Amino acid sequence: MEKIFGHPKSLVDTKTHYCAGCGHGIAHRLVAEVVDELDIRERVIAVAPVGCAVVAYDYWDFDCSEAAHGRALAVATAIKRVRPQNIVFTYQGDGDLAAIGTNETIHAANRGENLTVVFINNAIYGMTGGQMAPTTLLGQKTATTPKGREASLQGFPLKISEMLAILPAVKYIERVSLHSPQEVLKAKKAIKQAFVNQIDNVGFSLVEILSPCPTYWGLSPRQALDWIRDVMLKEFPLGRIK
Amino acid sequence: MPKKILISGNEALAYGAIHAGCRFYAGYPITPQNELTAYMAKCMPEIGGIFIQAESELAAINMVFGAAATGARTMTSSSSPGMSLKQEGISYIAGAELPAVIVNVMRGGPGLGNIAPAQSDYFQATRSGGHGDYRCLVLAPSSVQEAYDFMQIAFGLADKYRNPVIILGDGMLGQMMEPIEVGSGKLKYSPPKDWALTGCKNRKPNVVKSFFLKEGALEEANLKLQKKYKIIQNKEERYEGDSLAGAETIIVAYGTMARIAKGVVHELRKKGKKIGLIRPITLWPFPRKVFQGITARKKRPVFLVIEMSYGQMLEDVKLSVEGRARVEFLGRSGGGIPTEEEIIKKIKSL
CATH class of the missing domain: 3.40.50.920 (Rossmann fold)
Structure with missing residues (x-):
């Protein structure tokens, strides 16, 4: 009998530290499946962020580097420049990529570094206990916006993907979501495209993934998926941005 | 016969680094060390090395982190205010035990200070300027010849101990020109780097990190560092x-x-x-x-x-x-x- 579904070789068979209903586990698996399908496990070098996915290197079974908070794309830039034969990607959350690391993000994109970026947008800081992220929605209650985010005080949700899309050296940006099985399949397709682009030397490719954080959204895992569909998508519409 | 050339201290630091096998340099403009960056911009592409003008000192030192993680000989340079910004990355480099060379052509401080030569970053260099219990080896050249020569020593020590090495100069040394003798550019010491990130072909995956969350793990890692520092103290006084x-x-x-x-x-x-x-x-x-x-x-x-x-x-x-x-x-x-x-x-x- 032909085996058509199994545990990805690039994913370590272990329990993760993620909360129930968290999207990171799904996103990690999608990356691992893509790496296996493209047969690039022995060429891949991942750069893990600071945030909930800080120990992603405990879950992926290929070479990984840590990076200081926000600096993943500076670290990845150097790795790829020194070793262009490798496939280098960063995995970063919204705080990492779009707050403390905005400068590194914009300039790596503007240089057109031939990198793949997996960007997890869950509109919150999870690791530190549910503070406002740059992508937190207006009205969304967090530890640091107890009355909800107010535009006049905290500004608007930052659409970093749309901002990056205007840069001429950026080649591919797509926003996907993990809120349903269909959307998960689309997310995998986008991640694969971002890796294929690097293999083909196309240039800077980023996939923004809307990902549930039931714990700090104060919702059940099921409600969190619905919240993405009913609320988050209005601010962050899905599809190809560039 | 060794070659004799007339060169500035800043350029000699760059020249020495290239002769010591440095093949990745990232930097950000700041006076009085700009000649070093310009020299790297000109020469690195000629020898198949990589030069990046980074968007900030933070990016530059974290690029050095990335290049070092692949096992490349790598360097960044700056002057005092820029060195303050690099401290985050230096702490990570020390924690992850990566070899790297960082040049500080010191100027006056605190704050923006001025651009005149000074030696007021001594504490920052010798006491671990960033967070955590770590040490950098610090070499202080006193002539343009030493600016060139010490690079060979610095990269050798960085590789040998998997530790950041700081070259602490000042604006006077960086700006003045002196005749120096230069070598052939052959590497004197370059150990195998089986810990480097190269892709996990025919081996288990490597991880470069300074994060040890499990109970007791960080203390164990820090004791390992302290043991290394003790050896350095005993063997490397100059x-x-x-x-x-x-x-x-x-x-x-x-x-x-x-x-x-x-x-x-x-x-x-x-x-x-x-x-x-x-x-x-x-x-x-x-x-x-x-x-x-x-x-x-x-x-x-x-x-x-x-x-x-x-x-x-x-x-x-x-x-x-x-x-x-x-x-x-x-x-x-x-x-x-x-x-x-x-x-x-x-x-x-x-």
């Missing part, structure tokens, strides 16, 4: 001693300051004064043993520490002397450099 035998007064100075002090020592010795010089070459590890030897003598000299700062290396001299001899101080900072006249006046007052 200094130049001048006229130390029978000296009743010993000046202690490093870098540019040591050159001025040397002039004073030679002039006063001609006049019959028993005076010598200790020039620390490694600021960390500080050359304690020479002080311990001298202060074990029956007749102990007076030490005069001279700095282009207000008593930073002074603390290391006092820690080395351990109260066994008198330690005096002369220092200026913020653009002021102690002159030969001021030094002679101070010596007469001792």
Whole structure:
């Protein structure tokens, strides 16, 4: 009998530290499946962020580097420049990529570094206990916006993907979501495209993934998926941005 | 026959780094070290190396982190305010035990200070300027020739100990031109780097990290670092001693300051004064043993520490002397450099 579904070789068979209903586990698996399908496990070098996915290197079974908070794309830039034969990607959350690391993000994109970026947008800081992220929605209650985010005080949700899309050296940006099985399949397709682009030397490719954080959204895992569909998508519409 | 060239200190640092096998450089413009960056921009592409003008000092040092993680010989450079920004990355490099060389062509501070030569980043360099219990090896060249030569030593030490090495110069050294002899550019020491990130072909995956969350894991990692630092302290002290035998007064100075002090020592010795010089070459590890030897003598000299700062290396001299001899101080900072006249006046007052 032909085996058509199994545990990805690039994913370590272990329990993760993620909360129930968290999207990171799904996103990690999608990356691992893509790496296996493209047969690039022995060429891949991942750069893990600071945030909930800080120990992603405990879950992926290929070479990984840590990076200081926000600096993943500076670290990845150097790795790829020194070793262009490798496939280098960063995995970063919204705080990492779009707050403390905005400068590194914009300039790596503007240089057109031939990198793949997996960007997890869950509109919150999870690791530190549910503070406002740059992508937190207006009205969304967090530890640091107890009355909800107010535009006049905290500004608007930052659409970093749309901002990056205007840069001429950026080649591919797509926003996907993990809120349903269909959307998960689309997310995998986008991640694969971002890796294929690097293999083909196309240039800077980023996939923004809307990902549930039931714990700090104060919702059940099921409600969190619905919240993405009913609320988050209005601010962050899905599809190809560039 | 070795080649002889006329070159500035900043360019000699870059030239020396390239001859020591540096193939990745990232930097951000700041005076008075810009000639170094420009030299790298011109030469790196010619030899198949990589030059990146980073968007910030933070990006530059974290690029160095990435390049070092692949096993490449890598460097960044800056001057005082920029070095403050690099401290985050240096702490990570030390924690992840990556080899890298960082040049600081010091200028006046605090804050934006000015662009005149200074030595006021001594504490930052020798005491771990970033967070956490770590140390960087610190080398202090005193001439343009040493700016070139010390690069070979710096990259060798960085690889040997998997540790960041700081070259601590100053604006005077960076800007002045001197004739120097240069070598062939052959690597003297480059150990295998089986820990580097190259893709996990035919081996288990490698991870480069400084994060140890499990109970007891960080303490274990830190004890390993401390063990390494102890070995470095025992084996890597470097200094130049001048006229130390029978000296009743010993000046202690490093870098540019040591050159001025040397002039004073030679002039006063001609006049019959028993005076010598200790020039620390490694600021960390500080050359304690020479002080311990001298202060074990029956007749102990007076030490005069001279700095282009207000008593930073002074603390290391006092820690080395351990109260066994008198330690005096002369220092200026913020653009002021102690002159030969001021030094002679101070010596007469001792």
